[in-house]
Amino acid sequence: MEPLHWWGSIALTALEGLATAAFAISGIIEATRKRMDVVGVGVVAFLTAFGGGTLRDLLLDQRPFFWVREQYALGGVFILCLIAVVFMRQRHIAITERMIEWPDAIGLGLFCASGVHQAHLLGMPPLVSLIMGVVTAVFGGVLRDMVCNEIPATLRNHRPYAICALAGALAYLLLAALDAPAWLAVGACAVLATSLRAFAILRNWSLPVWRL
Amino acid sequence: MEPLHWWGSIALTALEGLATAAFAISGIIEATRKRMDVVGVGVVAFLTAFGGGTLRDLLLDQRPFFWVREQYALGGVFILCLIAVVFMRQRHIAITERMIEWPDAIGLGLFCASGVHQAHLLGMPPLVSLIMGVVTAVFGGVLRDMVCNEIPATLRNHRPYAICALAGALAYLLLAALDAPAWLAVGACAVLATSLRAFAILRNWSLPVWRL
């Protein structure tokens, strides 16, 4: 598979920006629920937004990091934090646990696509690309929960999460093996992972506990 | 010291495979005790199995990671998870805290040997090799406990653990300084660390609390 066309990589950058914003919002919400101070909320927002992508770049040995290459993302998250305060204060929105789930689901799909796509372009074997997709998608949220001193929701709450990313990454690899164009594989991966997660939330799907 | 002969590096690969399996099992057991769902158990198994080796490769700047170089390990841990379920379900084995300790002790020795050996081959100074041995041995278990939201057992439970790895790594460096063949140094390190840990468990050795 050749790299994306220029409009494809612009689209990918836009998607990555969106995913970053989605995770940043989920970090803001979670930190607010823990009654952290202003700086703490900012730190958790940054960790959640950039954790997954940084780990991806670190494991794939890609420098500079995407947040060095495209600094607008750093500034963007900062501005997002400000907007979030003003907006939510005006509307008096009650912060519930469920509110994290929607931005989180979108970020899940987008980061999964970016992880598996980048690993695939670097010529990683399929099994490794698969894992990079899942790791990129999941790590931001895991970091958020670890810093907030909880068992990561991903691992605990019996709702499909990492497995949605796995399905998305599998779809990407399948399409890549069939020589589908990059934009199709990337798109299918993101849409599949996000919509599986959305269904899981709406229909209350639950994974079996691991009983031994 | 020259690198291992071909049969030596096959033996090392086999040992690393064993260590990975041992840590994966300890992760499966711990996650099951925390009543995680199926995916959570898998994730904790992977983190515990590959955490120490990945940190070793990251700190020593060794790419590709050993789980990229030798993908059988990724597949192996996956199959191990499946076998673990079937086997333990059939036998109705009760999961106790002590059951982690045996695979964990074996993994401790083997990863310690792989860490100190790799650092030594790269020409790191002895003090750094020592630390790489301990870090490689200990980090998988620390990550497992951090994800499960506990103070790492290593640091808390007053049983010698990291110090066994330290003794093993010291033995390696001593033998390396005496120009012993690599297989002897690697073997001595693994056996010493694991058997010290085993004695510590069996005899209930305990470290003094740090009272100030």
Added chain:
Amino acid sequence: MEPLHWWGSIALTALEGLATAAFAISGIIEATRKRMDVVGVGVVAFLTAFGGGTLRDLLLDQRPFFWVREQYALGGVFILCLIAVVFMRQRHIAITERMIEWPDAIGLGLFCASGVHQAHLLGMPPLVSLIMGVVTAVFGGVLRDMVCNEIPATLRNHRPYAICALAGALAYLLLAALDAPAWLAVGACAVLATSLRAFAILRNWSLPVWRL
């Protein structure tokens, strides 16, 4: 800005040694309060002392790590652990939560300066240098608290902490933009961050909770 003169880089090395020692002490105190065993205290001391600098070198892709380049630091922390026991036992010092704060404040300023300075010398854009300064300053303490199974004090306790590092890093960048000599920028950054933190402790400044 050109690199520091030889006496400047000796001064920087000395400062980094001091910062490492300061964080190591804060790690020893925290681990002791958690009643960890001897090895646990040592591990937390090492994590706190070297965590921030290692993350800095990892993110900036600087090898070898500073603790490989300058091994005296590793030995130094080890000796410090020993001295701490003897000294504190003799004086029967009661360990209070506040005792961490002073070495921690000094380490904060010094590591912040080393992070922003190194990123700036590597030609990173200002926003990235800023973040590297804050990350280097804050990460050791965050790691300490995560291993001790607490929400990092930085994020939770409503006292300015990361924001002091931010102010220091801003001062550095401002002076660098004005072509001030390196020693002045480094010094101003460290002094500003540490003294802001000290005032925050003494005057009980507190950040607003993030209320939405």
